[in-house]
Amino acid sequence: MSCFRHHSGAAVVLGAMCLLVGCSKPAPEQAPPPAAPPYHPVASIREVMNSVIDPNVDVVWNAVKTVIDHGKPTEHAPANDEEWAAVRHSAMTVSEGANLLMMPGRAVAPPGAGSLSPGIELAPDQVRALIDKSPGGWNQFARALQDSLQPAIAAIDKKDAQALFEAGDKIDEVCESCHQVFWYPASGASASAVPASAPAPAR
């Protein structure tokens, strides 16, 4: 009986030692270098704006409006499920398109392209410099664009034309604010206009 106790005590000690050895941290190793991102930006920011953001946000904006022709108002709004679905498609495209704007490594404009309005709109390398100076601010505006689409999508899901119209105004505010900071700073805004709560840069 005592022999059993003696052996069982030794087994407990041996087991504890094994556990200690097994649970101890392995020798520190060099952290592997960060893997290259799996994505590959192809289009420039200008092309994303022209091909993804702008045509689709126009669909959201144009979905609800009033045309007053010689004093006679005509209300325009999606009239059936298919038309609401088309607007939702565009709203969702802009919302996700904002992520494309935040992806690091995307050129501002195609190689060799200049300002579309020299002297007014900054040249692509100047826009790049502003983005690099305030990448968090850039991301903040892109996120604000994404966030501004959420009330629009909620309005679309409720088929609430008035709410969609009001959401369109908020989307415009975000667009104008960003353009004035990064493309047309001479018109008054500056990078300091970017909220301090900007998220950390993606790069």
Next chain:
Amino acid sequence: MKTKLFLLLLAVGAFCAVQPAQAHHAFAAEYDPMKPVTLNGIVTRMEWANPHGWIFMDTKESDGKVKHWTIETAAPSQLSRHGLKKADFTDGMTAVVKGYQGKNDPGLANGRTLVLKDGRSFYIGSVGGPNDGAEPQ
């Protein structure tokens, strides 16, 4: 020569292709702050739409010809904030718009103020316009 013409047309086409008609641009990109205009005419149409409203106005030129103007305004929410209503746009209404002419389109203008026949005046300027005192403080 034909090759040069073809390349020129190709370049113009490519430029136009990346500039949607409704694309967002700064005031200074589209309008000339050195070309102020005062338009006195008949409002034929108003588009109460985002991101900008559009007033369509016919004015009579000195030679008697009618000129059609397309006038950009602020977003509808801004117009409402300044007191303008959709119901203010009636059939045959006359109005005076002060603003700035387009750089490339002589029939395009950016409106700053709209004065109705009854004397009411509204600020209709969009974001980024010149600091000309039109905007109420």
